[in-house]
Amino acid sequence: xxxxxxxxxxxxxxxxxxxxxxxRRNSWMLGLVVLLAALLVFTKFIQPRYGVTGVQGLAISVxxxxxxxxxxxxxxxxxxxxxxxxxIMALVNVVGAVLMANQSEQFGVVAVLACLVLGLVLGxxxxxxxxxxxxxxxxxxxxxxxVWAGCALLVIATPGGGSAKWxxxxxxxxxxxxxxxxxxxxxxxxxAVVWLPVRxxxxxxxxxxxxxxxxxxFRSGVAVGRTRxxxxxxxxFFAALAGLSVTASTGIGTPVPGPYTLMxxxxxxxxxxxxxxxxGGVFGPIxxxxxxxxxxxxxxxxxxxxxxxxVFQGVILIGVVMIGSLIQIRRGRA
Amino acid sequence: MKHLGKARGLIAIGAIxxxxxxxSSSATTAPATPxxxxxxxxxxxxxxxxxxxxxxxxxxxxxxxxxxxxxxxxxxxxxxxxxxxxxxxxxxxxxxxALASGQVSGLTMTSRNTDAAGQLQDIRDLIAKGVNAIVFxxxxxxxxxxxxxxxxxxxxxxxxxxxxxxxxNTWNLYNNQIEYAYLGAKWLFEQMGGKGNVYYMRGLAGxxxxxxxxxxxxxxxxxxxxxKVLPNADGVATGWDPATATKLINDWIASGQYDNTQGIWTSxxxxxxxxxxxxxxxxxxxxxxxxxxxxxxxxxxxTNYPGLKGAAVTNTxxxxxxxVNMALKLLNGQTPxxxxxxxxxxxxxxKPILAENVTDAGKATLTSWQTVPGLNPTWxxxxxxxxxxxxxxxxxxxxxxxxx
Numbered sequence: 155x156x157x158x159x160x161x162x163x164x165x166x167x168x169x170x171x172x173x174x175x176x177x178r179r180n181s182w183m184l185g186l187v188v189l190l191a192a193l194l195v196f197t198k199f200i201q202p203r204y205g206v207t208g209v210q211g212l213a214i215s216v217x218x219x220x221x222x223x224x225x226x227x228x229x230x231x232x233x234x235x236x237x238x239x240x241x242i243m244a245l246v247n248v249v250g251a252v253l254m255a256n257q258s259e260q261f262g263v264v265a266v267l268a269c270l271v272l273g274l275v276l277g278x279x280x281x282x283x284x285x286x287x288x289x290x291x292x293x294x295x296x297x298x299x300x301v302w303a304g305c306a307l308l309v310i311a312t313p314g315g316g317s318a319k320w321x322x323x324x325x326x327x328x329x330x331x332x333x334x335x336x337x338x339x340x341x342x343x344x345x346a347v348v349w350l351p352v353r354x355x356x357x358x359x360x361x362x363x364x365x366x367x368x369x370x371x372f373r374s375g376v377a378v379g380r381t382r383x384x385x386x387x388x389x390x391f392f393a394a395l396a397g398l399s400v401t402a403s404t405g406i407g408t409p410v411p412g413p414y415t416l417m418x419x420x421x422x423x424x425x426x427x428x429x430x431x432x433x434g435g436v437f438g439p440i441x442x443x444x445x446x447x448x449x450x451x452x453x454x455x456x457x458x459x460x461x462x463x464x465v466f467q468g469v470i471l472i473g474v475v476m477i478g479s480l481i482q483i484r485r486g487r488a
Numbered sequence: 489m490k491h492l493g494k495a496r497g498l499i500a501i502g503a504i505x506x507x508x509x510x511x512s513s514s515a516t517t518a519p520a521t522p523x524x525x526x527x528x529x530x531x532x533x534x535x536x537x538x539x540x541x542x543x544x545x546x547x548x549x550x551x552x553x554x555x556x557x558x559x560x561x562x563x564x565x566x567x568x569x570x571x572x573x574x575x576x577x578x579x580x581x582x583x584x585x586a587l588a589s590g591q592v593s594g595l596t597m598t599s600r601n602t603d604a605a606g607q608l609q610d611i612r613d614l615i616a617k618g619v620n621a622i623v624f625x626x627x628x629x630x631x632x633x634x635x636x637x638x639x640x641x642x643x644x645x646x647x648x649x650x651x652x653x654x655x656x657n658t659w660n661l662y663n664n665q666i667e668y669a670y671l672g673a674k675w676l677f678e679q680m681g682g683k684g685n686v687y688y689m690r691g692l693a694g695x696x697x698x699x700x701x702x703x704x705x706x707x708x709x710x711x712x713x714x715x716k717v718l719p720n721a722d723g724v725a726t727g728w729d730p731a732t733a734t735k736l737i738n739d740w741i742a743s744g745q746y747d748n749t750q751g752i753w754t755s756x757x758x759x760x761x762x763x764x765x766x767x768x769x770x771x772x773x774x775x776x777x778x779x780x781x782x783x784x785x786x787x788x789x790x791t792n793y794p795g796l797k798g799a800a801v802t803n804t805x806x807x808x809x810x811x812v813n814m815a816l817k818l819l820n821g822q823t824p825x826x827x828x829x830x831x832x833x834x835x836x837x838x839k840p841i842l843a844e845n846v847t848d849a850g851k852a853t854l855t856s857w858q859t860v861p862g863l864n865p866t867w868x869x870x871x872x873x874x875x876x877x878x879x880x881x882x883x884x885x886x887x888x889x890x891x892x
Contacts, residue, residue, distance in 0.1 A: 203618050207638070211612030218605055313604070313628050326634065404604045404631035412603030447609070454613040460566075460599035 182426035186441045201455045213335035221396035222414045223421035223439035225389040232385035233365035233431030234291040240415035241302035246397030251315025251407025262318025277390020281383035306409040315407035325402045366432030559593040563614030565624035566599040567607035573866025581809030583889035584879035595889040604631035611635040621645040621815035645818045649811035664837035665697045669704030671842045672776035672801045679774040683714030684750030688723030691755035726757045733757035737764045758783040772796045779869045787845040799844035802870045810876035
């Protein structure tokens with residue numbers, strides 16, 4: 155699933171090699187799925203009772219970070235990076251919670267739509283600042299992370315607000331079979347409905363093109379500035395969804411950003427998105443987020459000292475990425 | 489080539505991000521907003537005065553007859569303040585209590601700086617692990633309720649320590665902050681002879697503990713009509729920040745207002761006030777603080793601080809251990825008696841105690857707090873709570889749970 159690399163790569167593929175080339179292009183993604191499956195088996199092994207409850211809890215806790223990782227992946231694929239995702243999430247989270255507090259269920263729909271528009275606007279501001287001031291992405295978004303975090307505290311200084319019931323029910327419980335958590339369905343649906351069509355548009359192609367080689371894209375007639383701003387707007391949209399999912403899972407707004415920004419970068423790296431831009435997809439990072447969460451859960455099951463657990467997590471992360479890179483380099487030489 | 493350099497730089501940044509994120513430490517999550525839980529330095533203090541004398545070194549720790557009672561597994565979730573002495577002491581006392589009880593076969597701790605959503609996951613992990621009880625320091629009064637309801641459905645007892653949650657099935661256990669302020673203020677007003685001006689140095693505006701302490705202070709004030717509060721009835725906020733507290737007292741001295749002050753009440757920012765007065769060469773006025781190491785040391789040091797009269801009120805961090813103790817009580821079928829004065833049902837409020845350096849009995853209590861060898865200087869001194877903890881101070885300092 156991980157998105158077709160630069161369009162250049164596709165030209166070489168002959169029909170006979172289709173499967174082999176698909177496998178090669180998606181090898182990272184397949185590796186992740188295998189790793190995830192192995193981790194699930196391992197989890198079941200160390201905790202034989204791990205079952206429906208565990209999977210449901212996993213799906214709900216994965217949701218905010220998975221959406222944040224999708225947001226980050228989109229910007230990174232376009233050749234940028236956004237360090238304000240956590241702050242945007244906090245701002246949307248509190249705005250949503252304040253709007254929905256003590257309001258009717260119907261008004262909740264308006265509030266959610268308003269939050270999504272807010273996300274688009276915040277992303278547009280980030281993107282415009284980067285494009286028009288020519289200050290590097292990392293600097294602009296780092297600065298904006300303080301701005302948005304401050305705004306969140308202005309909206310509400312201490313945790314509070316509320317959430318519409320339907321929003322909370324949207325992510326809790328199961329859908330049909332008890333093995334299919336609603337949170338997972340919501341995540342897959344929203345990504346499939348928004349990202350898959352976008353990827354097939356002219357904008358989607360431009361996104362990969364400017365991430366791959368900005369100059370070449372420009373010379374091929376891609377409106378680089380506009381594409382970058384659109385990429386940041388799409389990031390803002392997914393970050394807003396992530397913020398709303400925090401509202402949905404906790405039922406309140408918390409103005410202090412959670413540890414989402416750097417975790418989203420970690421998930422993007424583990425998910426096979428090139429930090430140099432132009433390569434990767436959004437499903438790899440989602441699987442990566444699930445892997446990261448399961449590792450933490452396993453640490454709890456094994457009763458590993460919390461401080462040691464964070465060290466292990468980091469070592470596992472960097473280890474997986476390093477091994478993956480080494481395999482790719484070796485294949486590149488062969 | 490230039491492109492390659494840029495790519496390398498980005499990859500390096502990515503690698504750093506990976507590590508930092510994995511270590512998910514406080515960098516991005518500075519506890520700017522005090523979840524009601526985090527009780528900064530001010531919330532730091534001992535409750536018990538009878539530590540080492542009771543059962544000194546002989547209290548055979550690990551061999552506490554595990555066979556008789558049923559064995560339980562307990563989970564502990566801490567969602568913030570990693571590295572803060574007050575929180576560390578909470579977790580170490582939880583481990584010590586689990587070990588000393590002899591009824592805990594496994595204690596699983598999750599501790600990280602995270603938001604309510606992250607703590608929801610930690611609690612759900614503990615539910616999936618199938619522990620018998622979960623003790624946690626809540627990041628929010630309401631946000632954890634979905635997971636707590638799931639725990640109740642799974643037959644798991646839940647106990648919130650250091651702050652309360654609104655979940656009806658969860659027991660809350662925290663320090664009585666109204667009483668904390670009342671005890672200190674009453675002692676101070678007595679020392680002042682019931683008349684004069686008191687400089688009122690509060691904690692963090694809007695923090696639940698600060699709000700409760702204000703209630704206790706005002707309660708004592710109502711009993712002493714001769715006392716006037718400076719600079720105004722609401723006092724000044726130190727934010728539980730040593731630097732802010734130092735600046736406030738230096739301004740107070742420089743403006744000459746100190747000469748018109750007969751007593752100082754602090755919300756735990758105490759030792760820096762004493763040092764500032766010492767540096768100014770002025771005479772000490774009676775002062776109230778918390779049971780923090782530096783302040784207690786000053787109170788017991790008449791050579792370097794001649795004429796210093798003060799009292800330390802306990803604000804124990806042993807609530808972690810007390811939470812484990814309560815979990816075991818609940819699992820053994822006992823029902824603790826709830827405190828009707830608390831804002832939530834199912835709540836136990838721990839009573840603070842006061843020790844001063846004016847009487848010999850007070851000095852003896854202060855001295856007894858100091859006698860725990862190896863105690864971390866950032867930990868509140870009182871590490872035991874009568875009726876709620878059974879471990880020895882040495883076990884708390886060792887910070888080892890069952891099987892470690």
